[in-house]
Amino acid sequence: MGRPGFNCRAAPTTAYRKDAAARCNLVRACHFVRRLCSSEMPSYGLTTPASRRRTPDIKAWSGSSSVVDKSLISTSCTPVATGDNRLRVAVDVDEVLGRFVYTLNKFCKDQYDMEYGVGDYWIYEFAKIWGCSQERSNQIVHEFFRSQHFKDGIPVVPGALEALTRLSESNYELVVVTSRQHVIQDATLRWLDRHYSGLFQEVYFGNHFALEGKSQRKSDICRTIGARVLIDDNPSYALECAAAGIHVLLYDWGGAYPWSKLPPHAGAYNPDLIRVVQDWGEVERELASLAQRLRATADNT
Known part of the structure; x- marks a missing residue:
C-alpha cells in the first residue's frame, strides 16, 4: 500500500472536490509538502485518486512559479534520487501517454x-x-x-501502461508535467486515474496556449520539483530542459512524429542530455542506463 491520502484548503481547485473535507490527514512526506498544506496557496490543488495498484498522493499544480518558495524544497525531497533511492521522472501527457x-x-x-x-x-x-x-x-x-x-477519452499510447507499471515498481518516482491548460485540469486528472491509476505521484500543468491564466515553463517546473528526467515529444521543450541541465527522452513514436525531430545543425543540443526514443521499451532501457550513470556520478561527488 502507498502512503495515506491528504488534502488541504487548496483542494477544491481539483477534481474529487466533494471528498476534500473527508481527506485532510497530512502526509509528512517532506518539508515542501508540509508547508504547502499549511499555507494559503489557492493555485495549488491536492487530491488522491482511487488506485488499482497503490494509493499515492497526487498534487495537481496549476500555479505560477512565483507561488513556490524554492527554499522550502529540502534536499531530502529533490535529489538525484528520492529518499528511497528512486529517480524522479517527469512524463508528458499528449502524444506520450495519450493520442x-x-x-x-x-x-x-x-x-x-x-x-x-x-x-x-x-x-x-x-x-x-x-x-x-x-x-x-x-x-x-x-x-x-x-x-x-x-x-469520450483520448486513446492511450500502446506500451505506456505496461512500461510505467514496471518503472513505478522499480527505482523510479513518476510525476506528470504537461503543458495542458488549467481549464482541462479536472478532465486530465480523471483521464490519468482511468488509464494510469496509481502510477503518478504528482501532476503539474503548464497552461500553455490557454485563453486565460499564466503559463509555466516545463524546465522551471522540473527544476522546482526535482525531476531529473523529462519524457516529452516536443523538441522545443527538450532543448529548453536540456539547457537547464535536465535529461530528456524525446519521444518519437515509431519515428512517425514529424514535429519530434531535433534541429539538424551541429551544436543544437547536447546528445548526453537528449536521447530520442521511439517506443516505451526504449524508454525503459534508456532510463535504466541513465539511472546507473546518475548514481555513479553521485557516488563520485
Missing part, C-alpha cells in the same frame, strides 16, 4: 471537414498546420475540449 492529435483530427473532420493526419503536423503548433490565426486555433481546440470526442 491527442489523433483524436483532435477526428473532431476537426467531423466538425469542420478539416482533413489532417498525424503525419501532417511538422510542428506542434496547430495554427501553423491549419493555416489560421492563433486566436482561431485556440477557439477550435477549446471547442474540442467541450466536445464528445474529448469527453
Whole structure:
C-alpha cells in the first residue's frame, strides 16, 4: 500500500472536490509538502485518486512559479534520487501517454471537414498546420475540449501502461508535467486515474496556449520539483530542459512524429542530455542506463 491520502484548503481547485473535507490527514512526506498544506496557496490543488495498484498522493499544480518558495524544497525531497533511492521522472501527457492529435483530427473532420493526419503536423503548433490565426486555433481546440470526442477519452499510447507499471515498481518516482491548460485540469486528472491509476505521484500543468491564466515553463517546473528526467515529444521543450541541465527522452513514436525531430545543425543540443526514443521499451532501457550513470556520478561527488 502507498502512503495515506491528504488534502488541504487548496483542494477544491481539483477534481474529487466533494471528498476534500473527508481527506485532510497530512502526509509528512517532506518539508515542501508540509508547508504547502499549511499555507494559503489557492493555485495549488491536492487530491488522491482511487488506485488499482497503490494509493499515492497526487498534487495537481496549476500555479505560477512565483507561488513556490524554492527554499522550502529540502534536499531530502529533490535529489538525484528520492529518499528511497528512486529517480524522479517527469512524463508528458499528449502524444506520450495519450493520442491527442489523433483524436483532435477526428473532431476537426467531423466538425469542420478539416482533413489532417498525424503525419501532417511538422510542428506542434496547430495554427501553423491549419493555416489560421492563433486566436482561431485556440477557439477550435477549446471547442474540442467541450466536445464528445474529448469527453469520450483520448486513446492511450500502446506500451505506456505496461512500461510505467514496471518503472513505478522499480527505482523510479513518476510525476506528470504537461503543458495542458488549467481549464482541462479536472478532465486530465480523471483521464490519468482511468488509464494510469496509481502510477503518478504528482501532476503539474503548464497552461500553455490557454485563453486565460499564466503559463509555466516545463524546465522551471522540473527544476522546482526535482525531476531529473523529462519524457516529452516536443523538441522545443527538450532543448529548453536540456539547457537547464535536465535529461530528456524525446519521444518519437515509431519515428512517425514529424514535429519530434531535433534541429539538424551541429551544436543544437547536447546528445548526453537528449536521447530520442521511439517506443516505451526504449524508454525503459534508456532510463535504466541513465539511472546507473546518475548514481555513479553521485557516488563520485
